[in-house]
Amino acid sequence: MVAGGGYPEACDTPARKLLYDMVSIPSPSGEEEQAAKRLVDFFEANGREAWIDEVGNVRAPASDAVLLTSHVDTVPGDIPVEVKPAAEDDEVGEPGEPVLWGRGTVDATGPLVAMAVAAVKTGVSFVGVAGEETNSRGARHLVEDRDAPEAVVNGEPSGWDGVTLGYRGFLAGTYVNTSESGHTSRPEPNAIQHAIDWWHGVEETFEPADADTPVFEQVTTKPVSVDGGLTDDGLAVEATMDVQLRVPPNRTVDEIHELAETELSTGSVHWKEPIPPVMESPRTELARAFRVAIRGAGGDVRLLRKTGTSDMNLFAAAWDCPMVTYGPGNSDLDHAPDERLPLSELDRATAVLSDVCRDRP
Numbered sequence: 333m334v335a336g337g338g339y340p341e342a343c344d345t346p347a348r349k350l351l352y353d354m355v356s357i358p359s360p361s362g363e364e365e366q367a368a369k370r371l372v373d374f375f376e377a378n379g380r381e382a383w384i385d386e387v388g389n390v391r392a393p394a395s396d397a398v399l400l401t402s403h404v405d406t407v408p409g410d411i412p413v414e415v416k417p418a419a420e421d422d423e424v425g426e427p428g429e430p431v432l433w434g435r436g437t438v439d440a441t442g443p444l445v446a447m448a449v450a451a452v453k454t455g456v457s458f459v460g461v462a463g464e465e466t467n468s469r470g471a472r473h474l475v476e477d478r479d480a481p482e483a484v485v486n487g488e489p490s491g492w493d494g495v496t497l498g499y500r501g502f503l504a505g506t507y508v509n510t511s512e513s514g515h516t517s518r519p520e521p522n523a524i525q526h527a528i529d530w531w532h533g534v535e536e537t538f539e540p541a542d543a544d545t546p547v548f549e550q551v552t553t554k555p556v557s558v559d560g561g562l563t564d565d566g567l568a569v570e571a572t573m574d575v576q577l578r579v580p581p582n583r584t585v586d587e588i589h590e591l592a593e594t595e596l597s598t599g600s601v602h603w604k605e606p607i608p609p610v611m612e613s614p615r616t617e618l619a620r621a622f623r624v625a626i627r628g629a630g631g632d633v634r635l636l637r638k639t640g641t642s643d644m645n646l647f648a649a650a651w652d653c654p655m656v657t658y659g660p661g662n663s664d665l666d667h668a669p670d671e672r673l674p675l676s677e678l679d680r681a682t683a684v685l686s687d688v689c690r691d692r693p
Contacts, residue, residue: 509527
């Protein structure tokens, strides 16, 4: 395999070199092109055909026994790219081992690179998708543009010994309302109060009956922005509120949408395209292959359910095939200002992925 040159001493394998390169290239959503080109160069240097499609995905088709896919984009954030030894009290990595710091090391450039290297080693298909952190444009295009593979491994941080089987769904919308202006001493509620009342009703609707219900099994509600006040002409009060609801696999997005709408007494909600929840079986041949590979590498397998959402939700809704999410990294560091990855974890995850892909018929 071939990767670039001029690396820290610890970046002494193709996977480590490629990760250092990729993390060094800023790739926030909408600005993935340079990072995508580096991925294409990596595949071509290793004898694989690869190209960037019309929405920015890196496509490297081969055997569809497994499709390895992760996202090229990251969230914004300038974290100096450097390799440092893990501190004695650092929960990430063994004391003294090399740790790569930088935006994307965990979410999800680390998983992306592990998959790219494993795809070259084993000859399976690979796609680096665009826009996962915003609108999942890459994954949405992918499921429309190609048939289902035999199995999918989606790349997100699970830890090298963890396999993610479930994600909650996602429903986002914007509440909009307008009321006549009037003196603030008047008792009639204005648009801002109507927005607040509606959201309080939504929160109460989805309050779990049992306080001990795991978060993964709850519908959770979150307002993410609120704007309101007099219009420029002073004749009305306007209010807008952006909201998000997370949907567990035992509920449907349509059901949650209807219940939220029921709480409306005035105003309207403009809903965005929803993402359904997903919960995969731990008994598929793909999940079994991961358990065997992780145990073979000396790990104690952890089967995970995530309270967020990933592109796996979209793949599961479109493709009827076994799938899991897997990748190196501590997901507590997603989007964090101290995002970092022990290089040994990248090595272990790459080895596990390679074993899994070789194990597929």
